[in-house]
Amino acid sequence: MEIEEFNKNMESIIDDSLRQPPDFILPDDFTEKLVKKLEKQLAWQELLTEFGLKTGLVLLALIVMGICLVFPAKTDPAPLIQLIVGHRAIVCGIIGIALFTFIFDQVVLKYMLKKPRT
Amino acid sequence: MDDAELVNALKAGNTNAFRFLVDKYRNLVWHIVLRMTNRQEDAEDLCQEVFIRVFKQIDRFRGDSKLSTWIGSVTYNCCVDHIRKSKREVLSVSGSIGSINLAQADVSPLLSNIDRNTMKKLVHKIIEKMPLQYRTVITLFHLEEFSYREIEEITGMPEGTVKSYLSRGREIIRQKMTELVPDIQPVLFEA
Numbered sequence: 001m002e003i004e005e006f007n008k009n010m011e012s013i014i015d016d017s018l019r020q021p022p023d024f025i026l027p028d029d030f031t032e033k034l035v036k037k038l039e040k041q042l043a044w045q046e047l048l049t050e051f052g053l054k055t056g057l058v059l060l061a062l063i064v065m066g067i068c069l070v071f072p073a074k075t076d077p078a079p080l081i082q083l084i085v086g087h088r089a090i091v092c093g094i095i096g097i098a099l100f101t102f103i104f105d106q107v108v109l110k111y112m113l114k115k116p117r118t
Numbered sequence: 119m120d121d122a123e124l125v126n127a128l129k130a131g132n133t134n135a136f137r138f139l140v141d142k143y144r145n146l147v148w149h150i151v152l153r154m155t156n157r158q159e160d161a162e163d164l165c166q167e168v169f170i171r172v173f174k175q176i177d178r179f180r181g182d183s184k185l186s187t188w189i190g191s192v193t194y195n196c197c198v199d200h201i202r203k204s205k206r207e208v209l210s211v212s213g214s215i216g217s218i219n220l221a222q223a224d225v226s227p228l229l230s231n232i233d234r235n236t237m238k239k240l241v242h243k244i245i246e247k248m249p250l251q252y253r254t255v256i257t258l259f260h261l262e263e264f265s266y267r268e269i270e271e272i273t274g275m276p277e278g279t280v281k282s283y284l285s286r287g288r289e290i291i292r293q294k295m296t297e298l299v300p301d302i303q304p305v306l307f308e309a
Contacts, residue, residue, distance in 0.1 A: 017241035018260035024158050026148050031140045034166050
């Protein structure tokens with residue numbers, strides 16, 4: 001009889017303990033912090049995708065323009081290539097400045113000015 | 119908002135739905151993460167990672183199971199990845215438990231004043247020292263009240279293994295308690 005009661009009480013303590021949550025709890029502001037973090041991640045993702053698409057479009061337009069200029073007139077592209085190679089430092093500088101301005105304007109500034117979604 | 123509506127809103131990228139989801143399932147994720155990692159310092163970051171993973175992978179949820187079960191499985195996988203990366207614990211799926219490394223010194227502050235509450239704390243200490251599979255299954259079954267079938271979905275362990283971990287886990291708790299508290303009888307009979 002005593003053994004039975006011992007086992008019963010033991011089981012009841014174990015049951016209660018197993019159903020009892022751990023002592024530590026998540027901070028109250030956990031949800032808010034997490035939503036902000038997600039919004040930041042989504043904003044970056046959106047801006048980078050947008051930037052990628054815009055850059056792709058500009059490159060595509062440049063390629064199409066180049067093809068249209070060179071092929072129908074059957075111009076020899078060699079002098080143009082020579083000109084670019086000869087002034088590669090200036091060309092790279094212009095591309096670099098354009099790219100930096102584009103990134104700064106389209107990604108960084110937009111990200112900084114973006115209001116959190118409500 | 120029911121789970122179906124919640125899933126649709128999440129699939130549409132609604133961050134308010136995300137806020138609702140976090141509020142609804144934060145305890146579930148927190149309990150699993152805390153019990154699996156045994157480290158409060160890592161647990162909050164891991165919880166954040168779980169919810170962000172849930173949001174990004176919500177398109178994969180087809181509604182075959184309950185949302186809570188699916189979130190449970192995302193949490194389980196996230197914790198397993200984390201434990202693998204930190205290499206703090208050997209991830210073994212074998213049934214062998216070896217010996218629980220819980221010395222009298224670990225629990226002696228608890229034993230100075232033994233009552234039912236202290237006994238509960240002692241059970242928690244014993245669970246903390248159990249191998250990963252045991253504490254995961256015990257948490258999912260007893261604390262979160264998942265069925266055997268759902269635990270199988272979450273962890274990928276066969277139902278039979280889940281049942282065996284549960285009964286052996288309970289046996290180990292019982293054994294360890296009588297071993298650590300020689301004067302257990304009066305405490306049990308005070309109830």
